Amino acid sequence: MKGLHIIGDLYNCAPGELLVSADRLRAVCTDACRRAGLTVLGAHFYQFEGVDATQAGGATGAVVLAESHLAIHTWPERNQATLDVYVCNVTADNSRKAEHLTEILLDALNPADVLTERIWRGKDLPAATPPPTTLAPVAKAA
Numbered sequence: 001m002k003g004l005h006i007i008g009d010l011y012n013c014a015p016g017e018l019l020v021s022a023d024r025l026r027a028v029c030t031d032a033c034r035r036a037g038l039t040v041l042g043a044h045f046y047q048f049e050g051v052d053a054t055q056a057g058g059a060t061g062a063v064v065l066a067e068s069h070l071a072i073h074t075w076p077e078r079n080q081a082t083l084d085v086y087v088c089n090v091t092a093d094n095s096r097k098a099e100h101l102t103e104i105l106l107d108a109l110n111p112a113d114v115l116t117e118r119i120w121r122g123k124d125l126p127a128a129t130p131p132p133t134t135l136a137p138v139a140k141a142a
Contacts, residue, residue, distance in 0.1 A: 002122035003088025012112035020056035022047035036101035039066035
């Protein structure tokens with residue numbers, strides 16, 4: 001399946017709730033997916049405990065999309081996060097939606113430095129032939 005896969009390493013993110021709250025991160029991520037024009041099928045986020053009593057724990061999560069997925073992980077002790085955005089579709093080029101989703105999340109996390117890689121996945125394959133809608137008549141035995 002052809003699609004754009006964006007991998008991002010975000011450094012020196014703005015400290016705050018998004019790095020330490022799985023609930024807040026889930027809300028921002030699912031809203032960002034919808035704003036980018038993608039179809040959210042479900043989401044699972046997990047809150048980690050801090051390394052010690054002086055630090056808040058990070059969060060990790062994934063949003064399953066009809067068009068593929070978004071995965072995000074935070075490290076508040078380093079003000080860092082990683083993104084994994086993969087958007088594909090059999091009938092349309094959704095690369096603009098992948099880029100838009102990435103931009104929305106970068107705006108929300110506000111990193112000072114970003115390292116991204118873009119990978120085009122899949123190759124052009126002929127469309128599958130749909131099965132016939134009616135069955136051919138069966139010849140009667142004599």
